[in-house]
Amino acid sequence: MGIMYIGCAVFLAAALVTDLRSMKIPNKLTLPAVLSGLAVHGVSGGWEGLLFACAGLGTGFGLLLVMYWMGAVGAGDVKLFAGIGAWLGSVFVLQSAVYSVLFAGLIGLMIVLWKREALLRLRRMLFSIGGFLLFRSGSSLLAGRESQMRFPFMVAVIPGVISAYVYLSI
Template sequence: MIEIVLLLVLLISIVTDIYSRKILNVVTIPAILVGLIYYTVHSGLNGLWFSFSGFILGLVLLLIPFLFGGMGAGDVKLMAAIGALMGTVFVFHTFLFTALIGGVISIFILLRRMNIKQVIAHMYMTFIVFRGKTKEVHVSTEQKYKFSFPYGIAIVLGAFIAYIWGVIS
């Protein structure tokens, strides 16, 4: 039953993120509540802890990228919903697969939209920023969308791979 809820949340989220670049609260918040209620009813306080700890881990994993403007709040809430529905181990595996998929997609976008000199300069700027030596960089909204993508795609694919990984393991 909970896997069906997860599947619906993932499918709705990927569609809305692709078409409107939004992951809707009307999808993620009820999913979080369903996870918390489902596990509490089925397993009592242990179930509540299972779901709540998955929710918290999912929230925390994407909080720092969100605070730095690297993703939207909907992405964070989607990962939190995945955690509430499937627990800490699943959400952590989802996070790892999401990071790999997101990295591959990002490299593909960079290579496709820039020449190699621009890619190296962009990677250097990213390295400088993450080392704490931030330089003021002005990026227009048009430039931001040129190199961004709906991160919900990576999250959904990461969750699908985590699910398949768990089934075959």
């Protein structure tokens, strides 16, 4: 299983560099990661290995697709987690996603506090939720996307994957 972690780590390192540079994770990186994860498991484990990789791929893709629909992550992140799942399986990709979201929340909180925008963002959020609950037109939870805070999700994914690795290897 060590080769699987190394293969995924190479893929994640490349994704980190591209995400930091351009805030995107390109298909020319994610597609080979998914296909190579399926191929390695198929060759090393036969049908059972291929099913393991397919289950991980589906778990990672499906979970992040929901987050994409909510506007929390980009499409590259969805395919990134499909690649992680293809290499390391369902349990690992699920743990990685949970830890990554927790790290993203912590990073977002630190950015908001650093920029001293905490009260302004809290007030906007409360007004948005209040307008949504009162069915007011023009106020929805998805309004004002241009004011949403953005940072490369890979900054949260790397510690999330490391945390999942440590947790699952204990």
